[in-house]
Each structure stands twice: as C-alpha cells, then as structure tokens.
Amino acid sequence: YAGQYRCCGFPIITMNKEASLRQAGRHVGDALDADADCLVTPCPLCHLNLDLQQPEAARVVGRDLGLPILHLPQLVGLALGLEPRELGMTKHIVRPTTVIDWSQAVVGSTA
Template sequence: VDFPGKTACCGFPIVTINEKASLKMVGNHTSTAKDLGASAMVTPCPLCHLNLDQYQDRAAWMMEREIDLPIIHVPQLVGLALGLDPEELKINKHVISTKKLLTEISLKP
C-alpha cells in the first residue's frame, strides 16, 4: 500500500505533553493505512512501533471506530523473512494481535 503518511510523525514525541493530539495522530495513521487496504504497518523506529501498537486501542476508542492494524518492527519482519519463529521475535507480545497477519502469510501465530 502506498501510504501517504509514511514520513509523517507518529506522535510519540508529544505523548507526554499532549496525549490527545498524539492519540489523534496514531488514529489517523493506522486508520488511513487500514482504509487503504494495509494488513499491517511496518516501522523502522522503535518509538513509532511502541506508540502505534500500544496506543492504537485508545485511538480507536477516541475515533469511535475499529482499527485493529498490527504494527511490525523492521527487525521482526526481517526475522520472519529469515524463517525465525514468531514467538522468538516476540510478535505474540504485541498489544494489537498479529495472529490474523501471521496466518495470512502462512506462519503459525
């Protein structure tokens, strides 16, 4: 999916200063990606991964819609491509479930 917000800030830097604005950014990023057909979002930044995964449920509640978009960190994606077990990569520890995504790419959740 060609995501128009791929270089936009995820909102992590302002989460402690203006949580509502940060949640809005999380909601906008994840819902836009989902609406464009994304099955997941991959991020190279660990803070983006944290923010987009950890706060997505609260952002969805604030937006009054379901988002449920798994967030994968680049090293986890590389690990999957190399054949590492998803549990070894701690993908099962994400806030937003990755089970459906792992099933779609033929890996056991």
C-alpha cells in the same frame, strides 16, 4: 497511503496525550483505508505508540482500528523463518496473526 510520511505522534505524548493518540489513530486509519495488512516501522517508539496505544487511539478517533504493527526486525525475522514467539510477537497489543499466517505460508516454519 495518505499517512505514510506522517509522524506517529510519540514525540508529543508527554505534552499532549490526546493529540498524540489522535495522530496515531489517523495514521493507522489511513493505512486501513488503503487496505494495508499491517504497518512496519523501523522506529521502536513508533512501534510502541502505534501498537501499545492503538486501543486508546481508536477511542479518540472514534473508529475500530485493529491493525497489526511490526517493528522492521520482526518482519526480517519472519522472512528468515524465525518463530513469532522468538520475535516477541506474543507481546503485541494487536495480534499480528494474519501476518504470521502469511509469512508461514510463504516462508514456512522452522518448527
């Protein structure tokens, strides 16, 4: 998708929060435009900016976002059959419900 190699905007958040939020919002918006079910990032700071700041980023870019953002170890954990609660997914701002449902249908649940 168009934004797959773009920075999430976290490095500039303390210098220019509005620009950081705009960058994050465009990044998530590009993924939505490409019909992504979620974004997975190996960087914990990207995860923070793209999930935690997503409601504010949506306001800045003027569109609904609501795309689940996973940290790479969370996706690996789901693939291994770990419970979402063990992976901290209950703390996400944008609930990764669709991703969890999909993973449990494919991998199954340990419960």
